[in-house]
Amino acid sequence: MSKRDTPPSSELVSAAQALDAELLRFEALSEQLKEAPLTSEKHLERASKTLKDLADLDDALRLRVGALVQAITGVRNRQQAQADAVNLCAQELQQRTEVFKELLTRYGALGQSAADLNGRMQEFAALRQQATRTAEEEARLTEVFTALQARMAEVADDAATLTRAAEEAKFTDIGRQAESLRQQLLSARNKLGLLHQSLSK
Structure with missing residues (x-):
């Protein structure tokens, strides 16, 4: 040497x-x-x-x-x-940890929103089955359905925003989970729409 x-x-x-x-x-x-x-x-x-x-x-x-x-x-x-x-x-680790915690908190909030929506969907389906189809009930159910569809679209948009943020921060696991949740929300929204149409006939 x-x-x-x-x-x-x-x-x-x-x-x-x-x-x-x-x-x-x-x-x-x-x-x-x-x-x-x-x-x-x-x-x-x-x-x-x-x-x-x-x-x-x-x-x-x-x-x-x-x-x-x-x-x-x-x-x-x-x-x-x-x-x-x-x-x-050490500084980078601290910064990355803070970003991860913030993304994880947002994902947790999305999960809670999705769980709330699932409960509301079940309640809507039960009410739709029990409805006697009076004009007043139909109007009320349509109002609930429209609000539920709008909220599902809003949460799906939030999931898409989180997916982009996670990918930009290179936390791909959270990004994949958020995208999966978004897909589930959109699928559930479509199914809810089909259910509402079938029961309206």
């Missing part, structure tokens, strides 16, 4: 290990210098060389510290980028 391909976490570990290795060498040479005898020319030359090596290591340590700081900064930037991305995902 090339240096460019090395993950930031590996760069951080490598920088820390390199710094630790240089620090151990620096400490070892420091102890060696402190304990070195200075009683001969050879000792003095050796101590001078050790001192030079320590100076070189000191420069190297500064570079290693700089590399570690850079690696830490890279990791921090990477973590911040991930945190920002997670925050955006």
